[in-house]
Amino acid sequence: MDxxxxxxxxxxxxxxxxxxxxxxTLGMSVLIACxxxxxxxxxxxxxxxxxKFWGKIFLVNFALGVVTxxxxxxxxxxxxxxxxxxxxxxxxxxxxxxATAAFFLESTFVGVWTFGWxxxxxxxxxxxxxxxxxxxxxxxxxxxIANGFMQQPVGYVMRNGRAELADFVAVITNMFAWHEFMHxxxxxxxxxxxxxMGVSAWHLLRKNETDFxxxxxxxxxxxxxxxxxxxxxxxxxxxxxxxEVQPAKLAAMESHWHxxxxxxxxxxxIPGQEGNLLEALxxxxxxxxxxxxxxxxxxxGLNDIPENERPPVALTxxxxxxxxxxxxxxxxxxxxxxxxxxxxxNYPTFLKVLPFLIPAPYLAIExxxxxxxxxxxxxxxxxxxxxxxxxxxxxxxxxxxxxxxMCAIYTLLGICGIWLMIRFAKxxxxxxx
Amino acid sequence: MESLHYTLATVWFLLWGVLWAMYxxxxxxxxxxxxxxxFLAKNETEKRVMxxxxxxxxxxxxxxxxxxxxxxxxAFPLAYAQMFSxxxxxxxxxxxxxxxxxxxxxxxxxxxxxxxxxxxxTCQFLGSFLPALLxxxxxxxxxxxxxxxxxxxxxxxxxxxxxxxxLAGGVLFTxxxxxxxxxxxxxxxxxxxxxxxxxxxxxxWPVLVVITVLFLAFSAVSTQLFGNYLQTPLLFVxxxxxxxxxxxxxxxxxxxRWWGAWGSSAVFIGGTAMFGVIGLxxxxxxxxxxxxxxxxxxNSSSSELTLMIMLxxxxxxxxxxxxxxxxxxxxxxxxxDEAELEY
Numbered sequence: 001m002d003x004x005x006x007x008x009x010x011x012x013x014x015x016x017x018x019x020x021x022x023x024x025t026l027g028m029s030v031l032i033a034c035x036x037x038x039x040x041x042x043x044x045x046x047x048x049x050x051x052k053f054w055g056k057i058f059l060v061n062f063a064l065g066v067v068t069x070x071x072x073x074x075x076x077x078x079x080x081x082x083x084x085x086x087x088x089x090x091x092x093x094x095x096x097x098x099a100t101a102a103f104f105l106e107s108t109f110v111g112v113w114t115f116g117w118x119x120x121x122x123x124x125x126x127x128x129x130x131x132x133x134x135x136x137x138x139x140x141x142x143x144x145i146a147n148g149f150m151q152q153p154v155g156y157v158m159r160n161g162r163a164e165l166a167d168f169v170a171v172i173t174n175m176f177a178w179h180e181f182m183h184x185x186x187x188x189x190x191x192x193x194x195x196x197m198g199v200s201a202w203h204l205l206r207k208n209e210t211d212f213x214x215x216x217x218x219x220x221x222x223x224x225x226x227x228x229x230x231x232x233x234x235x236x237x238x239x240x241x242x243x244e245v246q247p248a249k250l251a252a253m254e255s256h257w258h259x260x261x262x263x264x265x266x267x268x269x270i271p272g273q274e275g276n277l278l279e280a281l282x283x284x285x286x287x288x289x290x291x292x293x294x295x296x297x298x299x300x301g302l303n304d305i306p307e308n309e310r311p312p313v314a315l316t317x318x319x320x321x322x323x324x325x326x327x328x329x330x331x332x333x334x335x336x337x338x339x340x341x342x343x344x345x346n347y348p349t350f351l352k353v354l355p356f357l358i359p360a361p362y363l364a365i366e367x368x369x370x371x372x373x374x375x376x377x378x379x380x381x382x383x384x385x386x387x388x389x390x391x392x393x394x395x396x397x398x399x400x401x402x403x404x405x406m407c408a409i410y411t412l413l414g415i416c417g418i419w420l421m422i423r424f425a426k427x428x429x430x431x432x433x
Numbered sequence: 434m435e436s437l438h439y440t441l442a443t444v445w446f447l448l449w450g451v452l453w454a455m456y457x458x459x460x461x462x463x464x465x466x467x468x469x470x471x472f473l474a475k476n477e478t479e480k481r482v483m484x485x486x487x488x489x490x491x492x493x494x495x496x497x498x499x500x501x502x503x504x505x506x507x508a509f510p511l512a513y514a515q516m517f518s519x520x521x522x523x524x525x526x527x528x529x530x531x532x533x534x535x536x537x538x539x540x541x542x543x544x545x546x547x548x549x550x551x552x553x554x555t556c557q558f559l560g561s562f563l564p565a566l567l568x569x570x571x572x573x574x575x576x577x578x579x580x581x582x583x584x585x586x587x588x589x590x591x592x593x594x595x596x597x598x599x600l601a602g603g604v605l606f607t608x609x610x611x612x613x614x615x616x617x618x619x620x621x622x623x624x625x626x627x628x629x630x631x632x633x634x635x636x637x638w639p640v641l642v643v644i645t646v647l648f649l650a651f652s653a654v655s656t657q658l659f660g661n662y663l664q665t666p667l668l669f670v671x672x673x674x675x676x677x678x679x680x681x682x683x684x685x686x687x688x689x690r691w692w693g694a695w696g697s698s699a700v701f702i703g704g705t706a707m708f709g710v711i712g713l714x715x716x717x718x719x720x721x722x723x724x725x726x727x728x729x730x731x732n733s734s735s736s737e738l739t740l741m742i743m744l745x746x747x748x749x750x751x752x753x754x755x756x757x758x759x760x761x762x763x764x765x766x767x768x769x770d771e772a773e774l775e776y
Contacts, residue, residue, distance in 0.1 A: 063539035066492065067532040073502060077517025078524055084517075088510020089735045093743050096503035099496060100750040105757070108493035112761050114775050115489040119764065162510075164736040392518035393586055402525040409529055413536055420543055 004391045006399040007079040010406065012373075014071050016366055017410050021065035021417075023365055026140060026185060027192025028058045029133035031219065036126040046212055048122070051129070053429040054196070054216070055113075057421050062110060064417045068410070073099075079399065083380055083390035087163045090156055090171060091146055098142035106135035140188075141181055148177025150381050151372070152245045163384065176245065179238040180372070186234060187368065189227035190330055190361035194354075196220030197337055199425045201354035204345050208428050214344070221341045224334035228361075232327050236290070243291035246382060247300040248309060249375035252316040254287055256301050263287040263299040271317045273310075311377045319370040326364035333357060441740040442730040445508040446717070448747060450710030452504050454703040456497035457568070457606075458613075459758075461702050462695070463487035463494055465614020467534060467561025468607065470554060473618070473633070479626045480554065481542060482769045484776040486621035489765040491538065493758055495531065505717075507743050511585065511733035512717040519579060519587025519718075520571055523594060527567045534560025538776050565610045566603040570594055573602020576709050577656045578721025585720075585728050598655040605648045609705070612637050613698045616682075619691040623768050631686075634694070638683055645679065645705070657719065658712030671711055674704025 001009075032051050039047035073095055076084050084092065109131040116125050155170030156163040165171070197220035200213040243250045250256070255271030256263060264282035271277070285295030292299070302310055337354075340347055380387040466487050474480040506513040517524055533556035541553035574594050579587045615637065618630035652658050662668045678701030685693035713719065717733060720726035734740065 060539055060543075063536050067535035070495070070499060070531060070535075071528050073499060073506075074517060074524060074528055077502075077506065077513050078521050079518070081514035081518035084506065084514035085511045088506055088513060089739050092503070092506030092508075092510050092513065093735070093739050093746075096500065096507035096743060097746050099500040099503040100746060100754065103499060104493065104496045104750075104754045107496045108754075108758055108761055111489035111492055112765065115765055118773060159736070165739045165742070168738070168742055392514070392521070394518055394521050398521050402522070405525070405529060409532060413532070416540060417536070420540065424543075 001396060001400070003394050003396045003399050004388055006396055006403055007391050007394075008387065010079060010399060010403045011072075011075055013403075013407065013410070014068065014075060015373075016369070017414065018065065018068040018072055019365065019369060020362065020414070021061050021068065022140075023184075023188035023191040023362070024061045024195060025058070025065045026136050026188035027190075027223075028054060028061070028195070029129070029136050030189070031192055031196065031223070032058060033126070033129040033133040034219070036122070036129045040122050040126050046215060049212060049429050050216055052117070053212075057199075057424050059110075059114060060417055060420050060424070064413060066107065067413075071406070079392050079394070080380070080390050081392035083385065085162065086385055086390070087149070087153075087156075087381055089162060089164045090149055093165070094142055094146040094149070094171070098139055098146070102135045102139035102142060106132055106139060109135065137185060140184060141177075144181045144184060145172055145174065145177040147372075148174045148180055151180070151376060152176035153381050153384050163381075175241060179234070179241050182234050183231060183238050183368070184365075186227050186231035187361065187365045189223055190231060191365065193220045193222075193224035193227060193334070194330070194361050195358055197224060198355040198358035201344075201351040202426070203428055205348060205351045210345070212429055217337075217344060218341045221334065221337040221344075224330070225338040228327065228330040228334045232331060235327070240291065240293065243299070246376070248302070248305045248311060249316070249371075250291060251300060251302045251305065252311045252313045252375050253320040253371060254299075255313050255317045256287060256299055257303050259298065259301040259304045261288065261296050261298045263291075263297075265290070269317075271314045273313050309378060311375045316371055316375040319367040319374070323364045323367040323371065326360050326367070329357075330360055330364070333360075438734075438737045438740070439731070441737060441744065442508075442734040443715075444744065445504075445734065445740055446714060446730045447710075448744075449501075449504055449508060449717070450707055452497065452501040452751075453710070454706035456494075456501045457609075457706050458699045458703045459494040459497050460491070461565075461610040462613040462617040462698075463491040464561045464565045465610035465612065466617060467557050467614075468565060468611055469614050469618070469630075469633075470558050470561070473615075473626060473629050475625070477550075478771055479622075481774045481776065482622055482626060482771065483618070484538060484541065484557070485769045485774050486618060488538065488776045489761065492535075493761065495535070498531075504743070504747075508735055508740060509717055509728075509730070509733045510735060512728045515581070515585050515587060515728060515733075516575075516718055519581075519589075520574075520594070522591045523567050523571055527564050527571075530560045530563040530567075532560075534564075542774070542776055562607065565607045569603035569606025570599045571602075572606070572706075572709065573599045575718055576602070576652065576658055576713065578716075578719035578724075578727070580722070581718065581720035581726040581728065583726055585718075585726060585733075598651055601648055601651050605644055605705075608637065608641050608644055609698075609702050612641055612682075613695070613702060616686075616691060616695040616698050620695060621766060621769050623771075635686060638686065642679060645675065652709075652712075656712070657724075658709060661712055661714055668711060671704070671708050675701050675708060676704075678702075678704055 032055050035047050035051040039051065109128045113128045113132055116128060149171060152174060154174050155165065155167035157166040196216055200217040200220060203209060203213040204217065255269060255276055257275050262285045264284045265286040266279045267281035269276055269279045288297040288299055289295040291297065376382055378386050380390045466483055470480065470483055474483050537553040537557040537560060541550055577598050580589050581587055612634060615630045615634040619627060619634065622630060678697045682694050682697035682701060685697055715729045715731065716727040717730065718728040
């Protein structure tokens with residue numbers, strides 16, 4: 001393997017691993033801030049206990065998210081020097097703004113939050129919880145504006161042999177970025193709410209702390225229903241936008257080969273890199289309708305996209321289906337959980353299944369990112385720069401070595417971190433700590 | 434380069450230096466405490482006190498590294514690209530060390546098992562000591578200049594970075610940070626641990642003086658850092674920061690005023706970093722031996738618009754960050770209470 005392939009693998013693994021932890025941070029920080037608000041409003045000790053219990057799990061997850069995020073920022077320079085030099089004028093400033101405006105706030109106040117239980121008033125402590133939640137989500141905005149530029153480059157001019165900033169407002173109001181942000185945040189709420197439901201179900205089944213976990217469950221079920229429905233509906237508009245600005249990605253998501261109006265969707269379809277290996281049971285016009293809200297709209301097929309500008313079709317196609325399938329399952333589960341939220345202890349089978357559904361939104365998010373990032377290939381910046389032109393002048397041996405060490409460290413951290421989180425989750429709320 | 438762009442790039446060069454200096458000052462003491470862990474803590478409680486002494490701050494401090502890196506990316510993208518890819522292996526080692534250190538805080542005291550704790554204590558030590566050393570090696574090599582070719586690519590491998598001057602930088606940074614950490618423990622630890630930290634700081638001070646003087650002399654021989662100072666002798670007032678910091682540190686230590694001593698140590702670290710940075714100007718990474726290939730503020734900076742927007746961002750947010758971090762330090766830097774340990 002060459003330095004390019006290894007760098008791609010390294011970046012893909014580092015991002016995928018980082019994003020196991022980020023969504024829970026985004027969603028859970030908001031839930032914990034809500035719990036503390038409930039405590040301040042009602043004065044009921046159970047809410048404080050809830051914030052502490054979920055907060056303890058949150059902190060382990062948070063640490064893993066932070067440390068794996070550092071590698072990502074630096075990898076743009078270490079592995080993708082060509083990219084950094086070419087679009088750093090725009091991309092670099094977005095990362096720097098993220099650090100100064102959001103990450104500082106998040107990291108400083110997570111320390112205050114951890115050590116402030118007995119030193120701050122409940123109200124002040126609640127404010128630190130909101131600061132952490134707000135800063136985490138603000139951080140996501142800046143990162144996704146940066147990613148949005150890679151997906152749909154706007155507000156730049158080619159000058160001095162590189163992309164230079166021409167219109168900052170255009171960069172930060174890039175619709176692609178805001179679709180991604182909405183989709184990411186709603187997905188993160190799905191992760192946090194399924195996490196809370198799953199852990200609460202495990203305890204409710206064992207009749208531990210019933211009041212505590214029923215309250216948690218209700219909070220989780222309500223958020224799960226709202227977030228899972230919204231993420232799917234918003235996803236539709238996100239898809240419309242992709243259809244408009246990234247025709248190659250849309251064609252790969254659907255393995256759609258022939259440019260046509262009234263484009264159908266097949267109930268049975270197996271994609272290949274040269275064409276469909278199997279297509280049967282078409283629903284006429286459905287693809288046109290889903291992509292452009294108009295059954296007679298023309299959808300560009302992969303045959304009309306030069307071969308060296310096509311993304312890997314099968315991976316994009318199957319990842320998209322996996323995401324949609326998991327999303328649908330999540331809506332059904334959340335709807336049932338919400339309808340039965342007051343008598344959920346009477347449905348032991350459902351409670352038994354719920355912990356096993358904790359990975360569902362996680363997987364949906366990972367598959368979604370595969371669609372977004374693999375579907376953008378061969379471009380690192382859509383239509384502007386190819387991934388193959390972006391790699392640093394480094395040797396395969398250097399990358400190979402650091403990739404192996406990174407995998408070893410991440411595996412160790414992943415195992416220890418997830419094991420700790422499961423341990424704390426099973427332990428339930430403990431007095432004092 | 435037109436004049437507004439040049440002025441902006443110059444301002445950003447100084448800010449770039451200040452942000453790295455802030456990172457060394459703030460993360461310096463918690464890296465120092467981590468490096469001291471195996472030598473100062475005699476029992477489980479003392480270890481936990483050491484973890485908790487930096488507990489509320491280490492994460493916020495490390496963001497200064499992200500910011501310093503991010504600002505290098507934003508203001509001098511070409512320098513960022515070449516600095517980070519050119520120093521590939523040491524940077525990766527630095528990152529892995531910081532990763533293991535970061536989780537060691539959160540993991541270590543969560544499980545009652547001696548083996549588990551030993552693993553994370555080792556990570557905490559290596560994850561603190563290696564970054565201190567590597568940052569010193571990296572910056573000394575930048576002060577000295579890297580062998581950049583016509584396309585500004587670094588031709589040195591990690592073993593060439595471990596040259597005598599590079600290693601001297603590593604030693605200086607390690608000792609500076611250890612001193613800074615020991616003084617922090619004088620503020621936040623109690624009892625025997627505190628006594629041991631104070632003893633160490635007092636004994637370490639002359640060592641630090643000798644190393645600093647040697648490093649400056651070595652710099653005069655091995656680098657072009659003094660060029661700017663000799664050209665504009667007024668700049669020598671910058672040296673008042675590290676020298677003054679070093680002297681005041683001893684004065685405050687003598688009268689047992691530990692905040693004063695720690696603050697002086699902060700001035701010393703920041704001043705040392707700024708002394709080097711100002712010596713570099715206008716290069717960000719000088720090319721050695723061929724100065725024509727240097728990465729300078731002229732050939733590696735961002736566009737005027739980006740520098741302008743980033744300046745606005747920095748003017749608003751850097752003081753805001755300093756303000757709330759100051760608040761956090763003020764409220765959470767009392768002596769560590771052994772009954773209230775989070776880590």
